[in-house]
Amino acid sequence: MKLKQVLALAVFAGSLQGAMAWTITGAGSTFVAPLMQRLALHFKQATGNHVNYQSIGSGGGILQATKRTVDFGASDAPLKPEELKRRDLIQWPDAIGAVVMGYNIPGVGNYQLHLTGKQICDIYMGKVRYWDDPEIKATNPKLNLPHIPITPVHRADGSGTTWIFTNYLTKVCPAWAQKVGFDTSVAWPVGIGGKGNEGVANYVMRVRGAIGYIEYAYFKQNHFNVAVLENKAGWWVAPTMQTMIAAAKQANWNEAMKHDFYMELPNPPGKYSYPIEGPTFALLPKGKNTNSYVLQFYTWVFNHGDADLRALDYITLPDFVKKDIMASWKKQGLSW
C-alpha cells in the first residue's frame, strides 16, 4: 500500500516537473540558425526547457513575429523604430556575424580569389559573365582562371543576409544604389535563387562556376572556398576572427541604442575591418504570454552563451550593450 502511494507521488511529481518545463518557438534568420540550434541544445541541458528554432529566413521571421504565430522572431535586417512601432515588436541584437563570398571555381582554392566591391557588384549586375574576364584577372594576376560562366547565387526568400549584402553593395557601388538598392529581398538583375543560407551554400558547392554570399558559420561547417575582399580603407582582408572583430569594433552602439539598435554596419572604416558584416537581431512580439520565457532564454544567452558564439565564430556583443538591452526590456515594462 505504502509503495503504491510513493509511486503515485513520484509519478505526480514527475508530471509536475514535466509541466513546468516550457517550450518556445522562434523562427527567422538562417544567418543565426547554426548558433540558435547550438544555444538551444545547451539551454536545454542547463535548464530543461526547449527552444525550437526554425530557419525560415529573416523575412519570414519578421512576418511571423508580427502575426504572433511564433514566440520570437530573428532577423539580420534591422527594423527602424517606426516600423517596430507599427508591428508592435521589440528589437535587440544578440550577435554579430560576417557574410563571406563563397565560390566554386575549378583550380582556385580557399582565400585565393581577390575581389573588390566593384567586381562583386559587376558580377551581380550581370556585367562580368566569365571567370576569366579581364576585370577579375586584374586583381588576380597569378591565378589560372578558367573560361567558365559565372553563376551568381542569391537568396530566393526574404533574407537579412541579403539585407547586409545589398547594403554593402549600395555603399560600394553607385550603379547598384541607383538601380537595385538594399532590402531583405531585391529585384536581382541576374543569378539563381537558393532558399536560406543553407540553399545558397548548397548551390555554391554543387554548381561549377557559382559565387554566393553566405553567413560565415556555414563556411566553417562546410567545404567551399571563400574570397579575400578589399575593404573601405583599401586593404585586402580575408574573413578571419581578427578582421571580423576589427569590423565589429566600428559599430557605434551609443548611436544605435537611441534608435532601437537600428544600424547599418556593412563597409566599416579601419585597415583590418572585414567589409560585409552586421549584427543579427531578435524580435519580440509584445504582449504574448510567452514573453517572459523568451527573455529568460536571452538572459541565459547573454550570461552563458558567449562560448557558443565563439565556437561558431560569431562576434559577441560588448558587455555594456548587453546591460543596456536588459535595461531596455525593463523600460518597456517587461518582467521575466
Added chain:
Amino acid sequence: MENVRIKSRVLKSNVIMILSTLAALYGIVFLGWILVSIIYHGYEYLNLDFFTKDPVPPGMPGVGGLRMAFIGQFIITTIAAFIGTPIGIMAGIFLAEYGRGTWWAMFIRNLADIVISMPAIVIGAAVYVVLVAPLQSFNGLSGSVALSILSLPYITVATDEMLKLVPKEMREAAYALGAYKHYVIKKVTMRVAKTGILTGVILGLARMAGEAAPLLFTSFNNDHTTFNLLKPMATLTITIFIYATGPYHEWHEQAWAAGFVLTLGVLVAVIIAKYLVHGGSFTAPFMYVARRITKINKG
C-alpha cells in the same frame, strides 16, 4: 491489292504499338529510377538511432535521428485520416444516394474536382488563416486539418463512383422487401462497394501522407519530439524538404533515409489498395504471399 491493304494496316498497327510501348517505358523508367535511387541512397543510413533520437545540431558531436518527425508524421496523418475518412465517405454517400441528380450534388461534385486540382500550398495558406493566425501559434492540429482537406475529394469521389456502380436492381430488390433507405445504403450498397471505397480511402491517405506544402504554414516544424497538438510539430515531409536543401552532408543522408521510409510506407499502402481491388478482401495480399511461399516450397 487486298494484300497491300492488309500490309499497310499491319504496319500502321505496329508503328502505333511501338510508339505506345516506348511511351509506357519512358514513364516506367523514371519511376524505376526514382525508386532505385531512393532505396540505394536510403537504406544504408537506416539504424536504430535514426528512429529513436532527436536531431543534434550540425557541427555538434554525436549523430541524432529524426524521432520527432516519425512521431509527428504518425500523429498528424492519423488524425487527418480520422477527420477526412468519415466526412469523405458521408459526402460520397450523399452524392450517390441522397443527392443524386440534384443541382446541389452536381455543385459539390464540381467542387471536389476543383479541390483535387488545387495546389496543396493554397490549402495550407487557407488553414493558416483559419487555424494558425487566430490561435497565435503554428500547431500540429492545423496540419492534420490541412491534410484531411487534401484527402477529402479523393475519398468523396471514390465513394461516389463506387456506389454508382452498384446495380439499380439490387436497391430495388431491397426496397421491395420493405427496407428503409438508410438500411439499403448500410446493408446493401455500401457492402457491395466496400472494397472500392476502401481503395479510394487508402489512395487518398497515401496521397496526403507525401505532402509537404500544406504543412509549411500549419504544423510548421519542431526540433524536439512533442505530443502537444497545439504546438508546432515536425513531419517527415517537411524534414526531408529542409534536410535535402540544406548544405550538410549528414542532412542529405538522413533526408534520403527518411524518403526511403516514407516511400516504403506509401508503397505498401498502395499495394494493399491494388490487391483489395483484385482480391476483394483484406486477407488477399497475405493469401497471395502464402500461396507464393507454398509454391516456392513445392517447386
